[in-house]
Amino acid sequence: MSERIKTRVVGARLPYVDGVEKVVGTTQFVGDFNLPGVLTGLALRSPHPHARILRVDTSRAESLTGVHTVLSRENGPAAKFGINHQDETAFCIDKVRYIGDEVAAVAAVDEATAREALELIRVEYELLPVVDDPLSAFGEGVSLVHENVPNNLASQFHVTRGEVDAAFGAADATFEDDFHTHLAHQAYIEPTGCVAEPHPDGRLTIWGCLQSAFIIRTFMIAPITGMDPDHIRVIQTKPGGAFGGKLDVKAALMAALLARAAGKPVNFLLSLDEDLTAMRPRMPVHISLQSAFRADGKLLGKRVNIVAENGAYSSLSPAIMSSIALRTDNLYRTPTVDIEAKLVYTNICPSGQMRGFGNVQATFAWESHLDNAAVGLGIDPVELRLNNYVETGDLTLHGWKIASCGVADAARYAAKAIGWTEKRQQGGKGRGVGLASTIHVSGNKGFAVELGPSDKEPSSAVIRLDSEGRAEIWSGESDLGQGSASVMAFIAAEVIGLPVEDFQVPPTDTGCMPFGFGAFASRITLIGGNAVKIASENTRELLLRAAADVLEAAPEELLIEGREISVKGFPARKTKVKEVIRAVGGAIEGSGTWYAGGEVLDSKKYGNPSTTYSFSTQAAEVEVDMETGIVTVLKVVAGHDPGRVINRLGSEGQVEGGAVQAMSYCLMENLSPEKGRIRADNFHDYLIATSLDVPPVEHEFFETIDPHGPYGAKGLAETAINPTAAAIGNAIFHATGARLRSLPFTPERVLAAIDEVRSGY
Amino acid sequence: MSEHRIKLKVNGEAESATVQGHTTLLRALRSMGHLDVKSSCEAGDCGACAVFLDGEPVNSCLMFAAQANGCEIITVRGIGTEESLHPIQRQIVEKGGVQCGFCTPGIVVSAKALLDKNPNPSRQEIRRELAGNLCRCTGYQKIFDAIEAAAEEIRQ
Numbered sequence: 009m010s011e012r013i014k015t016r017v018v019g020a021r022l023p024y025v026d027g028v029e030k031v032v033g034t035t036q037f038v039g040d041f042n043l044p045g046v047l048t049g050l051a052l053r054s055p056h057p058h059a060r061i062l063r064v065d066t067s068r069a070e071s072l073t074g075v076h077t078v079l080s081r082e083n084g085p086a087a088k089f090g091i092n093h094q095d096e097t098a099f100c101i102d103k104v105r106y107i108g109d110e111v112a113a114v115a116a117v118d119e120a121t122a123r124e125a126l127e128l129i130r131v132e133y134e135l136l137p138v139v140d141d142p143l144s145a146f147g148e149g150v151s152l153v154h155e156n157v158p159n160n161l162a163s164q165f166h167v168t169r170g171e172v173d174a175a176f177g178a179a180d181a182t183f184e185d186d187f188h189t190h191l192a193h194q195a196y197i198e199p200t201g202c203v204a205e206p207h208p209d210g211r212l213t214i215w216g217c218l219q220s221a222f223i224i225r226t227f228m229i230a231p232i233t234g235m236d237p238d239h240i241r242v243i244q245t246k247p248g249g250a251f252g253g254k255l256d257v258k259a260a261l262m263a264a265l266l267a268r269a270a271g272k273p274v275n276f277l278l279s280l281d282e283d284l285t286a287m288r289p290r291m292p293v294h295i296s297l298q299s300a301f302r303a304d305g306k307l308l309g310k311r312v313n314i315v316a317e318n319g320a321y322s323s324l325s326p327a328i329m330s331s332i333a334l335r336t337d338n339l340y341r342t343p344t345v346d347i348e349a350k351l352v353y354t355n356i357c358p359s360g361q362m363r364g365f366g367n368v369q370a371t372f373a374w375e376s377h378l379d380n381a382a383v384g385l386g387i388d389p390v391e392l393r394l395n396n397y398v399e400t401g402d403l404t405l406h407g408w409k410i411a412s413c414g415v416a417d418a419a420r421y422a423a424k425a426i427g428w429t430e431k432r433q434q435g436g437k438g439r440g441v442g443l444a445s446t447i448h449v450s451g452n453k454g455f456a457v458e459l460g461p462s463d464k465e466p467s468s469a470v471i472r473l474d475s476e477g478r479a480e481i482w483s484g485e486s487d488l489g490q491g492s493a494s495v496m497a498f499i500a501a502e503v504i505g506l507p508v509e510d511f512q513v514p515p516t517d518t519g520c521m522p523f524g525f526g527a528f529a530s531r532i533t534l535i536g537g538n539a540v541k542i543a544s545e546n547t548r549e550l551l552l553r554a555a556a557d558v559l560e561a562a563p564e565e566l567l568i569e570g571r572e573i574s575v576k577g578f579p580a581r582k583t584k585v586k587e588v589i590r591a592v593g594g595a596i597e598g599s600g601t602w603y604a605g606g607e608v609l610d611s612k613k614y615g616n617p618s619t620t621y622s623f624s625t626q627a628a629e630v631e632v633d634m635e636t637g638i639v640t641v642l643k644v645v646a647g648h649d650p651g652r653v654i655n656r657l658g659s660e661g662q663v664e665g666g667a668v669q670a671m672s673y674c675l676m677e678n679l680s681p682e683k684g685r686i687r688a689d690n691f692h693d694y695l696i697a698t699s700l701d702v703p704p705v706e707h708e709f710f711e712t713i714d715p716h717g718p719y720g721a722k723g724l725a726e727t728a729i730n731p732t733a734a735a736i737g738n739a740i741f742h743a744t745g746a747r748l749r750s751l752p753f754t755p756e757r758v759l760a761a762i763d764e765v766r767s768g769y
Numbered sequence: 770m771s772e773h774r775i776k777l778k779v780n781g782e783a784e785s786a787t788v789q790g791h792t793t794l795l796r797a798l799r800s801m802g803h804l805d806v807k808s809s810c811e812a813g814d815c816g817a818c819a820v821f822l823d824g825e826p827v828n829s830c831l832m833f834a835a836q837a838n839g840c841e842i843i844t845v846r847g848i849g850t851e852e853s854l855h856p857i858q859r860q861i862v863e864k865g866g867v868q869c870g871f872c873t874p875g876i877v878v879s880a881k882a883l884l885d886k887n888p889n890p891s892r893q894e895i896r897r898e899l900a901g902n903l904c905r906c907t908g909y910q911k912i913f914d915a916i917e918a919a920a921e922e923i924r925q
Contacts, residue, residue: 024867026870027870028851029851030869030873031858031861031867031873031874032845032849033804033845033873034846034851035870036804037871039807039808195905196905197817197869197872197905198807198871248807248870249869249871279811280811280812489868490906491868657864661868664907664910668908690812691810697908698899698901699895699900699904699913700897700900702909702910704910
């Protein structure tokens, strides 16, 4: 553990800095924009999961009064884009590959006209066989989603570390399980949208509910339009929830292309059904696990086989699959592992990242499997975990450097708080407790490699103090509602010495703000927070230097407190902060850049990918109705290692919200794809937890003071969602003896599993 | 298409608009500039568009604007503003019951509807009243805390 610096603001329990504007409804979300003369943009989406396009005729739509532009393969760009693989075009060229694929788009004076125009577009299709099962998408004669990709394999890899066969040969016990996770949506309440405005000089401004303004500019708009990235200004609007789903947003491209073609501003706002069927929901995956243990519970080796469902286009799916494949091996001391992973194209919307970036799926499978192993070994599941966890200072088999680790303390807390010792004695009668742990990257070095030869990943911040003594923090990193604006304000207030409430953190604007990759990979608190800390130190230095002139003292003799600066030991020799700023012309601006730690992995995926790592252990207590199969989660307790808490109220909110999202994911949610059609395309079929469904969530933070984090802080929001589904599944197992291996845990599945146990399988 | 001239009183101000027969109250209010009324599912599932209609909370996406002709509408801004927060709004901020803020206007309306008729609700009564307002960020716990605290503040 690094030294714990005494703080005044960091660790306090305070409201969000932008809370008030949100409770009175003045926050401007993307749907609240109303540019003068703005046109309505809509897409014509494929009604078929897989078909060849024989003809696209947009002539009647083009001649409809009120239509400004119609784009399709006939006149749109043919260039491909994609962060990991470039396999996606703006509009379908030869084929449609999922229901929802963009065939054409229109911009018209109003929505009614735009809808009428869509109906006038004629498209002739030749239907093709639907690839809807990744397990049978290989081999001779199989239909190909992309003709140039044999066997529908978007990506695959094989990683072996150590002598796996020898480990299994020497084991006292081995275990085997197959798991499956389903297609589930981020289900933010605000549907996705973007607005684009072309300027007479050829430049373009885009507003949108985006997790990363810079990624949209660099990986999507610039390559497709051929524009200089510096001529594209992307301004973030505060997202009404995102959870991973608003990282790679094609609506930005649609708005941009339509606006450029029409020469007028265009709104491109998705309806909820478009959002639920044509975005990038959480990747479904089949995970087969084998493990080898010594009789005393020492883990000797693992065999992992993964078939992940890519959907129609790749986006970030190769990286997500890699995360699913490798991550849990770094939570326990794993001497040997063999991993086979395949990413398979199918005719469904592209799968993508949701909070956890694959780790929710991986953790569900491995932590359920480990629970089974504990039973087989006759060892308490908590003990088995405690005997195998990584510790601070470990170098894992994949090359991860564990700089701080509080997972064992979190596990002891979670077990105690759920009443483990007493309640584990019971079980089998419909009530049970279960537990699961997780490791997550914190400040993953994600995109540097994709951008070019350098592996450096910078994040910068600027802090501007104005003549009223108020401050704005400019960062390329984004607040999605997860509270990163408050985290930045806390850090800056701590360093500079001004009150937290004097700080504003406006949304990202690539046109004027410093660079940052945005909100994913638990980057913001760690990478963005470090950048803000350096910028704050610079700002404080400039402020003190200016104050030294005013107060005729040396900068190191000065004290900033409240909104005043005084000479230490001479309280009467003081001045207001704003007077100091006015004395130097009305503004003080400090800046700073921080480079993410970690390394780019080698070709065998070996290396330390992230600056550092966060941990958590959660326990759940459930009641299972043995006659109906309905699962009620009675309580979740969450022990978390966030390095150090920056804003306690915000941290609690992340843990409560994350655990509830995971409960909702594993018990209620399912996009229910069937032969390429998503059936749950609204909020009465796609059920997310309501106020009546949620259990109480208790929490405790174990501060390990990470050497790389600002004040020792690490990421938190993703560790909050990773282990909950496994903890609930393990609790169901304890309550009923039935092991649920497929998500979601519907009453039908629970009942079937209970019946299996009863019939003695 | 049939056009209707409607008159509404919104947050105390008389307003009028021309709407189509099929225009929902939600869309009419937003086109009249009341952007504090949020639009998401447009099917009565999420509660983001909740407003008071003649004192009763309704999902404004589930009725036609023409049906609201002559009615009094209160949106979240009619409940409280930056300068004069309602206790429910203040407590939602203080207790951490807001994250992204998109569902919050609807939550404030539902909470006020509850406290108007029941100044001392139990936790279960709060949970029941909010069942029509989806929140994806908070897990609801801190919203419950806020409504309990607001109820206490109003009673005193």
